[in-house]
Amino acid sequence: MPITIADVAARAKVSKTTVSRVLNGKGELDESTAARVRAVIDELGYVPSARAVNLARGRTRVVGMLVPSLTWPWMGEVLQGAVDVLEAEEYGLLLFTCNRGDDSMRQFGAQVAAKSFDGLLVIEPEGTLDYITTLHSRGLPMVLIDDRDQLSGGQIPTIGTTNHSGAADAARHLLAIGRHKPLVITGPARFGCTVQRTDGFSSVYAEAGHPISDAHVMTGDFTVACGADGVKQAIALGLEFDAVFCHNDLSAFGVVQAIQDSGRRVPDDVAVVGFDDIPMAAHHQPPLSTVHQPMREMGEAAARTLLAHFDGTPVPNRQTIIPATFTVRASTQA
């Protein structure tokens, strides 16, 4: 029932080889022959079977993408960036998550072994870097989207952003509006991005002559709850603060809530800055000043880098960095 290359060949009275040539624009063909074949293709509505083409060519024109979860606030942006680029180049995107734990990774590993896709885009699920590195060293083309600034050993091509300078920009802004006593709610200490953001922020304050005490830096975990808890704890400890720098937007939302619950105003009494610039940040009450991570651009860059690799373009030397940019909104200015 489904029509094949043989049907086209028969009807156009040429060989399958010739049909294949007009399909792929390879070899010199007589223009009239080509036209005849094209007419038959249109007439029959023939489209080559992806399955057969994949086997014959030894590739799939599909890129895999492995992400920890699809429900993180900024994940949609990364995915959209990657899909847009891949789709424009007629590649498909096969999606994998780790939502079901080890079983998910087993499933994923099986697909890798079966060569279900030509290359991989990955936002590293925590604890899988060794495994990912192994896959890379075995020859699986891949590009890492390093949301955590982990410096993956340097072997795997990586797209990153500027955690250090993004945080420094936030510090400069807070200093500029006269805030000298910031509280910091960090991400998990084991993440590179946490180290970078803490560092970038603190060093600017230190240089300005307002070093931040250890007591003012509280370890969080990127949840709304950790932001609220941090503020409550600071208040309970009697810490003075006129600003809060959070390592992500969700915790900043929690911070705003706890501050308002304590009867203080944002930004009048306490200015609040987040990190990420998730879609909700602009719509929050008050709109959140935050360090914009270029998630969509990172997704696009990762996809472009991988495709370029397929075409033989040497992968850019290690890291590609797309700068994060500070965005001012009402949570830091009246």
Place this chain on the structure above:
Amino acid sequence: MPITIADVAARAKVSKTTVSRVLNGKGELDESTAARVRAVIDELGYVPSARAVNLARGRTRVVGMLVPSLTWPWMGEVLQGAVDVLEAEEYGLLLFTCNRGDDSMRQFGAQVAAKSFDGLLVIEPEGTLDYITTLHSRGLPMVLIDDRDQLSGGQIPTIGTTNHSGAADAARHLLAIGRHKPLVITGPARFGCTVQRTDGFSSVYAEAGHPISDAHVMTGDFTVACGADGVKQAIALGLEFDAVFCHNDLSAFGVVQAIQDSGRRVPDDVAVVGFDDIPMAAHHQPPLSTVHQPMREMGEAAARTLLAHFDGTPVPNRQTIIPATFTVRASTQA
């Protein structure tokens, strides 16, 4: 270099047919032969090539998913639900969006024609229902996730939710807390869900003896801005209202903002209810009472329905409805 079924066969001194049998557990084999083959498979780390299996079997074990955009607030939930189910059954998910307009659809159509996947999950991009219906009638197995309650002609199996009764629940709650003058900010009038939600909400108020005037129903477009605009307009018109029912959470966020900007309090002066229950709803200030749409469950159900169809299970009669549930939070109670 990559090892094939022929390598395994040679090393185990059996035919490729026999290797294939132990791989797929088909036919009676001598247990000792099977054991020997399995040993060789393990030893060589052999995994059958997905490309070859796909061609030989005439299927791909891949499901396509077409969505309008990946950056909508609830999209991650639907995707995660679908991916979890597919992955557990060793299916892959090939992702398509319409972000680049007609060109996206052309690309998608090419993949369909090439039979790159066995079936399709679709959240209908606006204006593509005819095309989708055509694909279905041509034999592409598919399940629609009908976020807009459009009653797709009845031919395509569909997963939906209870827009009418969800809105009715919201109305009962507002009546229960003594709100008799609600404002309604709807979605686009052309959507079925808008009609259902307006209807479900209004009928409860009418039955309770508090019919809603047309002036109190304002057409929105699911954006934050439309919510804020609706409230400002209502105030400008001098309309009295003690509650606002919004057809989605984003517009409810805009409503809260405009109400507070006008110097009124939520929920004391005006109670606010949304629809969707996107992840941010619980973290909003104040936390938003809203009608929870079971997006993840809908994604799961869609995937399960499609897989069941592959196994020959007859598709459930038309619509599968997963109820929406009203969720009370601080935006409607002090």
Place this chain on the structure above:
DNA sequence: CTGAAAGCGCTTACAG
């Protein structure tokens, strides 16, 4: 410029 044939790496009747 064009075609016959082998090959991609499996699965599946068909025989024995």
Place this chain on the structure above:
DNA sequence: CTGAAAGCGCTTACAG
């Protein structure tokens, strides 16, 4: 219980 052979639907040397 096991294997030889054909077939899935293309692409790609190799010849002419």
